[in-house]
Amino acid sequence: MKGITAKKQQRQSFELQLHLQKYGTIYAFAALIIINMLLNHNFASLGTLWNLTIQVLPTMLTSLGMVLVISSGGIDISVGSVMAISAVISGMVLTGKVPVVGSGVGIAVAFALLCAMLLGLFNGILISYFKIQPIIVTLILFIAGRGIAQLLNAGGTIVFYNNKFTEIALYRIGGVVPIQLFISLFFVLVIIFLLKKTTFGYYIQAIGENPRASRLSGIRTTGVLLSIYVISALFAGLAGLFESSRASCADPNSIGVLAELDAIAAVAIGGTSMSGGKAHIMGTVFGALIIQLVSIMVNMNNIPFAYSRIFKAVIIIVAVYLQREKRS
């Protein structure tokens, strides 16, 4: 009798572990919300929710790019610098500092994203064709990119008022729901579709799991890797645009600072292995929400901002501990 209960308990603990691995991030998010509601009675309002969806968008976008990169067995620490460059370039176009292309919003966005993709191409070529380790290649752009962003406008912040561009970030559907919610949803769905339904999605994970077997299965590993870094940079570029649009300015010194670490943290909290393999999209989404929620929580309770980093670190440790691969 005793043996049977022991076995039952053991099986239950195993199932609990699996359950936590799958849904742990969602529980953590819920727990954070509850803690916040207890700490601060103003928290439980729709306004806070809209705030969260608005503020999380840049982190959400960079995390979605990052989860592809990490799934393929790589890393991209240049996303913060790419955000800054794309923001500054869009600002320069909008304020007419790039004479050739004009100063329309569409052109500014297109030009900024094109530049971001070129930076991704730079990463991708060095990583896939020249086989340099991703952390080194993206470190180069991490260092140089911030410098380029600062040099582009002689280190100054570009301010743009009363512009169609800034209206994008302020737009609320029906005057209530921020557009950011739909943008986030849209890109989450795009990435889920990409990973679950397309050959490209299969290949990303395959390369992360076993590059030799991928090549022997006929996968164009260099092409796939190249595309992944271009996509990551494109998402970083978008993030930079939304960040500057919301702030009505592009400050090369502050946009995207530490964004790469938030993105990596979101992916880690979400349960994707840092050594490559299966990409957990919903985990990453809630990971990004948790990271942002910590910042909001610190703000609302007048805790010095520096503490938010320590909170994030604790959350990462707990998340990675819960999701570690269990030995039987």
Added chain:
Amino acid sequence: MKDNYLLEMKQVDKRFPGVHALDHVDFRVRAGEIHGLMGENGAGKSTLMKVLTGLYRMDEGEIRLAKKAVSFDRPLDSQKAGISTIYQEINLISYLSIAENIYLGREIMNRTGIDWKAINQGASEILEEMGVKADVTQPLCTYGTAVQQMVAIARVIFAQAKLVVMDEPTSSLDEKEVAILFRQMHKLKEKGISIIFISHRLDEVFEICDTVTVLKDGKLVSEDAIKNLTKLELVSRMIGRDATDVLKRKKGQFEGEQTEILFEVQQIDDGSKLHGVSLGIRRGEILGLAGLLGSGRTELAKVIFGDNPSYTGKLMIDGKAVHWKAPRDAITHKLAYCSEDRKAEGVFPHMSIRENLTMAILPGIARGGVVDSKQQKKIVNEYINRLSIKTSDPEQLIRNLSGGNQQKVLLSRWLCMEPGFIILDEPTRGIDIGAKSEIEMLIQDISQRGISVLLISSELEELVRNCHRVVVIRDGLNIGELEGDALSEKGIMQTIAQAVTQAEEDVG
């Protein structure tokens, strides 16, 4: 022999979700004996050994080592208790030197730190005693699998274990190396050390073991002294039915002498292992490629499949010269290659059976880059049935399958693209006799369907049993070809031996 048991495992029970991996198994090993542990893949051998070494925790049961009850939470605990393990896949660190590998975790220290002189000297002495010639200061990866396996054994000897678990230690060794290994095993035995020996090669088990325990489906079948067993009895116990029909099978008649040559290899030289090898294969033919380790068999396969594009010579398909830049070019021309190294070049461990099985055919079942999941599921189910892959769910991760079933998934990966020519590199290595016979039957079946097969194998028996024709190579060059009545194990061995003598005479 007196029943002086070093190890007693009693009523060991272990369940995984959905699988009863060990069902109250009794297993015991006497002091100073070599004990064979046999069973098909999935019989529970590895699980039992993982329970023993502390990698898994058992649900129920008892382990006694030298009469004392023990329980290991971690592999380190079992190592401290005197149990050492040598795995099939070598668990050493390739960029450390041989000496460092042997002494890892047990470094000799002097006042200033690690005493490299003592370590290097100690390591050379150990290897010398084993009859292995190698420079112990060189990184391990500069040596082949055989030396690496010997280093793993040297580590065990050095660790002064009481009980050594050897999980398929011979699967990557050639005959000479196996002989060296067996000599070492005898030495260990003389010192009173017990060995648990796991192997799929029956001859080896009969040669080296004193006692054999057979497991099937997680249950104990029998424990016997080897002298009371015949080969046929042992195999029948392992597969649970009469084995006569498994070991004797006739290959299908090949009446394709008139059919045209599908693929031709002319004077291939890759500048290292291949020096002008040529061969031609007819439609539906099973062509064997024989030769000692290092003769260039796998290298040739890699040239044919486009994995190594830098070579001189000519590849021709249907009489037209081709040159692939990468394996995918070969795949578009309906070539397939099932690698000898399942782990490094085959499986995507954390992906499902479905994903693994369809990895090479994805472009064929996708429209605009979007995979047709209905068609995908159909293919997966078809091949799970056709090759009788044992699984409850195609969404199961491939790494949870036994070696034989993993191999079937990989074979399916290539067969589902309906190739014209498939290269099978050691397709039955490290898999149990039941799965092996199924795979051999499959080879006959694909040949019947008009697919050409290039079969690379170290097992001469396997080549003779399956091939219509065998080409023997040595140092990257053809040295003979056998067909019809001349095709026998003895014939292949003689061809290799003659060429060796010839070469020695040429040099002398």
